[in-house]
Amino acid sequence: MWRLLFGAEPAAEPADLDRPAGAGRRSGLRVVGAGPSGEERPTLTELYHAHRLGLVRMAVLLVDRQDLAEDVVQEAFTALYQRHGETLDDLDNALGYLRTSVVNGARSMLRRRKTAREYVPPHVADAASAEEHAVLNDEHRRVLVALQELTSRQREVLVLRYWSDLSEAQIAETLGLSRGAVKSTASRALDALEKQLEKVR
Structure with missing residues (x-):
């Protein structure tokens, strides 16, 4: 089942439980606070390019539709920008903040859809885009x-x-x-x- 889900067995629980969020295999960027003192923090744009697709993939698994998942992730980045700006100088764990925002956004999305789902057939895309094939x-x-x-x-x-x-x-x-x-x-x-x-x- 693990290979079906993620392609490999899950790694054992890391010994260092205080590792920064996103320090796993898929992070293409150092998370704020992860490196030595004085290391430059990533900007919002850098986080967007490095982690947007991974967050969309995560959100798809929560809300079961790619278009809604993309909306949830976009809203999370927008909220982060509105609260902290482009440089994120006052945020210690930007990727962790984004993950929490995506989970909360997915919850809100599912609550809004709960009643409608009882009456509307599940969405079936006419044709999958190239990006959708990459996601699912x-x-x-x-x-x-x-x-x-x-x-x-x-x-x-x-x-x-x-x-x-x-x-x-x-x-x-x-x-x-x-x-x-x-x-x-x-x-x-x-x-x-x-x-x-x-x-x-």
């Missing part, structure tokens, strides 16, 4: 279907842990949970996801 291949589409059968909290924990490669401590901070709650939620969610994936084979 066939295997990820199967995972997407299975993820939507989990609770929102289970889905968030799995996406942050195994897609965004965050530690339990980072997930706890992002979602406002205890580490124990993150661990127990992840365990139950994995069991549920395995059962759902069997149904969509």
Whole structure:
């Protein structure tokens, strides 16, 4: 199942639980506060180019539509710019801030759609764009279907842990949970996801 989800087994929980958010494999940029003292901080534009697609991929797994995921991520970057500007000099963990904003935006999006989803058929794109193929291949589409059968909290924990490669401590901070709650939620969610994936084979 792990290869289906992310292409490899998940890494063990890092020993350094205070590593900066985004220090995992997919980060193409040093996160604020991650390097030696005095290292130059990334600008909002640099963060956008380095992490936008990864955040969209994460959001797609939460809201199940690429167009809505792109809106959520765009709103997160816009809010960050409005609050802190381009240089982000007064923000210690810009990528962590963005992840939290995307999760909260996805929650709001799903709340707004909850009633409508009972009456509107699921969205099916007429033709996938080249970028959409980069975001979701066939295997990820199967995972997407299975993820939507989990609770929102289970889905968030799995996406942050195994897609965004965050530690339990980072997930706890992002979602406002205890580490124990993150661990127990992840365990139950994995069991549920395995059962759902069997149904969509």
